[in-house]
Amino acid sequence: MTTREALYVGINTYQHRPPLQSCEEDAKQMAKILEFDYDESYPNRPRNWTAPKAATLTSAHSKKVTEANLMGELDRIFGDATGDDVLFYFAGHADRIGKKDLLLATAEDDPKGVRAGVKITDLLHRAATSGATSVTIILDCCHAGTAANLDVSRNVTILASSDDDHQSSEIGNHGRFTACLLDGLQGGAADNVGRITALSLYSHAAELLSFRQDGQQPVVKARLDKMVVLKRVSSTVTLDELRAIPEKFSTATSLFQMTPEHEGPDGVSRTGKETYDELNDMQKEMEYFKHLRDAKLVEICPPHKDLYWACMEYGHVQLTPRGQFYWKLAFDDKA
Numbered sequence: 001m002t003t004r005e006a007l008y009v010g011i012n013t014y015q016h017r018p019p020l021q022s023c024e025e026d027a028k029q030m031a032k033i034l035e036f037d038y039d040e041s042y043p044n045r046p047r048n049w050t051a052p053k054a055a056t057l058t059s060a061h062s063k064k065v066t067e068a069n070l071m072g073e074l075d076r077i078f079g080d081a082t083g084d085d086v087l088f089y090f091a092g093h094a095d096r097i098g099k100k101d102l103l104l105a106t107a108e109d110d111p112k113g114v115r116a117g118v119k120i121t122d123l124l125h126r127a128a129t130s131g132a133t134s135v136t137i138i139l140d141c142c143h144a145g146t147a148a149n150l151d152v153s154r155n156v157t158i159l160a161s162s163d164d165d166h167q168s169s170e171i172g173n174h175g176r177f178t179a180c181l182l183d184g185l186q187g188g189a190a191d192n193v194g195r196i197t198a199l200s201l202y203s204h205a206a207e208l209l210s211f212r213q214d215g216q217q218p219v220v221k222a223r224l225d226k227m228v229v230l231k232r233v234s235s236t237v238t239l240d241e242l243r244a245i246p247e248k249f250s251t252a253t254s255l256f257q258m259t260p261e262h263e264g265p266d267g268v269s270r271t272g273k274e275t276y277d278e279l280n281d282m283q284k285e286m287e288y289f290k291h292l293r294d295a296k297l298v299e300i301c302p303p304h305k306d307l308y309w310a311c312m313e314y315g316h317v318q319l320t321p322r323g324q325f326y327w328k329l330a331f332d333d334k335a
């Protein structure tokens with residue numbers, strides 16, 4: 001059975017460099033949010049990545065983040081990773097070394113003297129030779145995009161907070177990039193069935209950073225031949241609901257007419273306190289369309305703007321382009 005080994009590194013305090021504010025907390029929060037998965041088949045949330053206590057290395061840790069300690073932890077997670085998924089997160093200072101390498105600086109690093117840390121080329125070599133099923137590397141540091149200029153082996157993904165010649169900034173208690181990732185991992189980057197991947201996280205973070213217009217551009221580099229799901233959250237719709245779309249729409253472009261009975265007998269609105277089992281079949285159908293609407297799979301046809309008035313005035317709903325895509329998937333599966 002595949003295990004999921006993670007290492008989260010956050011360094012605020014350096015001996016020869018200016019302090020940082022958010023790196024330790026970022027590492028702790030990433031470890032916390034990735035610790036458990038969501039799966040409806042389990043009564044409790046199943047373990048996802050390594051527990052924070054065993055996987056977080058910070059400058060406030062009893063073992064300072066020295067080069068020796070970091071290398072020891074990397075030996076641990078990559079040394080026996082055959083068949084495992086591996087995740088490495090780093091928040092701290094980083095410098096370009098030469099034209100192509102990036103040094104993830106540890107606490108004793110001295111830019112004017114003895115350099116200390118792990119080079120991204122070493123990290124990628126470990127990923128390529130470890131036998132891990134997948135490796136995800138997340139970097140929230142200056143010049144992080146330097147890592148994305150390098151070749152990666154199969155099923156290795158790099159998420160970098162900024163381009164190779166740009167700084168990565170902090171805001172409040174988080175790095176800007178990590179703040180976007182944490183938002184995405186709470187569900188903002190999930191697909192319709194609750195899966196979050198490195199690529200969906202990148203898309204989510206890039207959108208948020210672009211909206212803020214602060215000039216920080218994240219970078220992604222990946223070579224994937226499979227979907228690597230970093231986390232699952234509760235989904236807007238279930239697979240059964242997706243498969244049922246052709247039962248409501250005879251074609252991908254059909255309209256479905258809503259009626260006052262979808263609200264309740266004789267069009268009497270519900271109180272909102274009813275349990276699902278207390279609803280009649282028409283009301284349950286209404287709940288189904290609400291789920292599809294929330295997943296952006298159906299839209300309400302003009303002139304109505306919400307489902308309530310579409311019901312009360314015999315309006316219609318139709319599949320969005322994304323809904324039509326799922327209609328075809330479900331129809332072809334049943335054909």
